Amino acid sequence: MDRRRMLALLGLSPTLVAGSPAYARTSPRPGTEGSSATKDASRELITVMNPAIAGKMATRVPLVPPLDALDNKTIYLVNLSWEGPDAANYFYEAMTEWLQKRYTGVKTVVKVTAEGMFGSDPAIIKDVKASKADAAIVGVAG
């Protein structure tokens, strides 16, 4: 028999009640409880393989303590150049004006990332490690 024809036939065959019960789940799949997937249980049951792959969860990283206040702090305004650097620059200019009117000695430094929206910037990292920045605002994406 032609192999493709055989595959098509086997895909619909009720004789393919295959697979080891030892692997079968005992609880409903997330999202199927009470859905239309559970309304047809009277039909013959078949077992199929799972195409999904388990994802590894990221290790949790805590946030560092926040600032107590913004006075006399240096804040890096990191421009990711998301679809270009102009929009974030406009936003950061206005933000700087707002901050400087309200917080004594606050200093903002706009940094455009060297590697764009998908990369890092070794120079900014170096500055942070050298304690040149007290906090960072990163954006603007969208």
Added chain:
Amino acid sequence: MDCKIPAIGIASSNIVHYATGYVQKYQTGMPIRYVSVPFPFTGQPRAVDVGYVTGKDMLTGQPMMTAIVKALTDPLTAEEKVAGSSPEAEAEPRFLDPMSEANLRQLFEDREWTDFNSIVLPTEKLVTEMLKGTSRKPSEMVKTINITGGARELTVEKVAISAVMAGASPEQFPVILALATQAPFGNSTSSMANMVVISGPIRHELKFNCGTNAMGPYNRSNAVVGRAFCLLSKTAGDLRNNVNAWETLGNTMQYNSQCFGENEEALPEGWDPMHVEMGFKPTDNVVSVGTGWSSVASVGASQAIYPTHQLMRDYMSSFCASGSAATIVMDPTVAGLLKGVHGFKTKADLSQWFSENVTKRNDSYWGNGVIQSTAVPFALAGVEPYASWRKLPDDALIKPFTNPKAIHVVVAGGKVQTMWFVTDFGFRRGVKIDDWA
């Protein structure tokens, strides 16, 4: 990276949803604080972006600057202090619960494992049969999929499951395994897609269509292998709509990634097949995957009044030329005209001509978002030619296809009309299919 200062993000709400959900869960593990601006943010007049500073944070409804100051100064919550131990990975059993066929089909759609066309359900028997198409062990790793996080381990068996779902045969499985090394397919808010080109003798052995309707729905191998790339991309990449698949329009080319074979036998003398230009032997069987967005057709036959390559050039000028990438797919008759009438002795000659002759207004080049995102950092770093182009007047003409080797030419079709497509698809080096046999 060891940067111990408080940092917050600013993004539009669609990005924040992704960043605080899927990205935090599978990539960063860090509950980064965000404030949110309205969307769209980029491409707005200056006054609009400035106005967002005095507007509202889209997440909390507070005044934007109040929200920013609070994000920088509010004490950490218990959740924000959690460190170290990662939660256990979500289990995915090898087999699904026994169900009726109808329920299984509903489940596969609920989990977004399909392209919402009918699939072949992957029973163990069919998957075992599929695995006979390769000498590789079922547990062997094809690659780790980490495009949207999660480091998912794509094994030969998982590829076989997707291949069964797509309706493939075991003989096609080595092609699909080679293709799986390039998974997942393009996934970007910019609505990307792929182009899959099959090269070498295997085109005939597996009856890929290289002739009439090569890019249309008229051939089983083209349809099934291309579809398998879609299905394994979705399952292995865990790509789900509005969860981690954010293509705003999407792209219909993703259904089967334009899978077709090159009509190598119809190439003019001196024009090498695509895989040979990539450095493979003519007898190698190769699958190549291109990534891009757009395709423009000649819409009719080539005309003597305006040489074909000049019309191609004109149409190419509409592309963004990201990475200097372009691919021209042409009927063998067009290739014959370009060589016989216009003197392009090789594909490389034609690519070189495009590189030297496609021009674009400077403001049009920089008016593209992908170029802004990728080329501006180069320009700001002084990398040429981008640095010089940034200083040119808007109406200056530049030649954006700087690298002729990134301009590919593929010949396919049935010699029915002298037509062609110019596309902005850029190709990575192909993958040898026989390595996966």
